[in-house]
Amino acid sequence: MLMRLKNALRRLDAMQQRADYNVTRSEERHTCPHCQNKYAGHYCPQCGLGCDSSRFTAKTIMRKMLDVIGFEEDGQHSLLRTLRDLLWRPGYMIRDYLGGHSPAYFQPFKLLLLLVLIFTLLIHMLGIEGSTESFTESMKKVAELQESEAEVERMAAPLIALAAKVIRWFSENMAYSIILQNIFIVTAIWKVYRRRAPYTWSETFVAQMYICCQFMLLTIAEVLLLRRYSADGLYPYLVNDWVVTFVLLYDFFQLYGERRFWPALWRLIKVDLWLILQYALLILIAIALLVVYLAIRTM
Numbered sequence: 001m002l003m004r005l006k007n008a009l010r011r012l013d014a015m016q017q018r019a020d021y022n023v024t025r026s027e028e029r030h031t032c033p034h035c036q037n038k039y040a041g042h043y044c045p046q047c048g049l050g051c052d053s054s055r056f057t058a059k060t061i062m063r064k065m066l067d068v069i070g071f072e073e074d075g076q077h078s079l080l081r082t083l084r085d086l087l088w089r090p091g092y093m094i095r096d097y098l099g100g101h102s103p104a105y106f107q108p109f110k111l112l113l114l115l116v117l118i119f120t121l122l123i124h125m126l127g128i129e130g131s132t133e134s135f136t137e138s139m140k141k142v143a144e145l146q147e148s149e150a151e152v153e154r155m156a157a158p159l160i161a162l163a164a165k166v167i168r169w170f171s172e173n174m175a176y177s178i179i180l181q182n183i184f185i186v187t188a189i190w191k192v193y194r195r196r197a198p199y200t201w202s203e204t205f206v207a208q209m210y211i212c213c214q215f216m217l218l219t220i221a222e223v224l225l226l227r228r229y230s231a232d233g234l235y236p237y238l239v240n241d242w243v244v245t246f247v248l249l250y251d252f253f254q255l256y257g258e259r260r261f262w263p264a265l266w267r268l269i270k271v272d273l274w275l276i277l278q279y280a281l282l283i284l285i286a287i288a289l290l291v292v293y294l295a296i297r298t299m
C-alpha cells in the first residue's frame with residue numbers, strides 16, 4: 001500500500017518536472033525591414049525586430065494592446081502558463097525560469113503588481129474590511145497623548161503617529177510592502193539553503209517573488225470562497241500560517257530538490273528562526289533609536 005502510494009507520488013513528481021514549452025527553431029531566411037540585415041530565425045539579431053512584425057495585423061494590434069497592460073510578453077502567451085505552473089509545478093517552474101527559460105514565463109514583478117491590483121479591486125468590490133479602522137484609532141490615541149499631563153507621553157505622541165503612518169503605508173502599498181518584507185525572508189532562506197542550492201541572494205529574491213505571486217493567487221481564491229483573508233503571522237502572506245508552511249514545503253521540495261519530509265521541515269523551521277532573529281534585531285534598533293531620541297529631547 002505504502003509502496004504503491006510512493007510510486008504514485010514519484011510518477012506525479014516526474015510529470016511535474018516536465019515543462020510544456022517547446023522551443024521552436026526556424027531556419028527561414030528574412031531581410032529585416034528596419035535595418036536591412038539578412039538573417040535566419042524568428043528575430044533580427046541586429047535590432048531585435050520580430051520576423052512577423054513588418055505588417056500590422058489585427059493580431060499584432062491585439063498583442064500590443066495587451067502588452068500595455070502587461071498581459072502579453074513577446075507573444076509567448078506566458079501569463080496563462082505562468083499562472084497554471086505556479087499551482088501545478090511551482091518549484092520546478094522557478095528552477096526553469098532561473099535556469100534560462102525566462103522567455104517562457106511571465107515576469108514575476110509585473111505579475112505580483114497585477115495580482116495585487118486584482119486583489120485590491122476584489123476586496124473593495126466585496127466590501128471586505130481593510131486596516132483603516134486601526135489607523136483612525138491610533139490617531140485618536142495620539143491626540144489623547146498630546147493633551148496628556150506627563151511630558152514623556154507628549155513626546156511619544158509624534159513617534160506613535162509616525163509608526164501608525166508607516167503601518168498604514170505598508171497596508172495601502174501592498175505590492176511594495178511585500179517586496180520590502182521579502183528582503184528579510186530572502187535573507188533567511190538564502191542563509192539556510194546557500195550550501196544546498198546554487199542560487200545567489202538575488203536569484204533567491206526572484207524565486208521568492210514568484211512564491212509571493214503564488215500566495216497572492218491563493219489569497220484571491222480565499223477571498224472569493226470565504227470572503228475574508230488572514231493578515232497576521234510571521235510571513236506577509238494573507239493566508240493561514242498552516243497553509244504557508246505547507247506551500248513553502250511543497251515549493252522547496254521542488255526548487256531545492258528536497259526528498260525527505262523531516263529534514264525539509266527542520267530547514268523551514270530554521271528559516272522561521274532566522275526571520276524571527278532579524279525582526280528582533282529590527283525592533284532592538286528601533287528601541288535604541290527611541291531611547292536616543294528621548295535622551296536628546298530631555299537634555
Ligand SMILES: [Zn+2]
Pocket residue numbers: 032033034035036037044045046047048049
Ligand atoms: Zn533588424
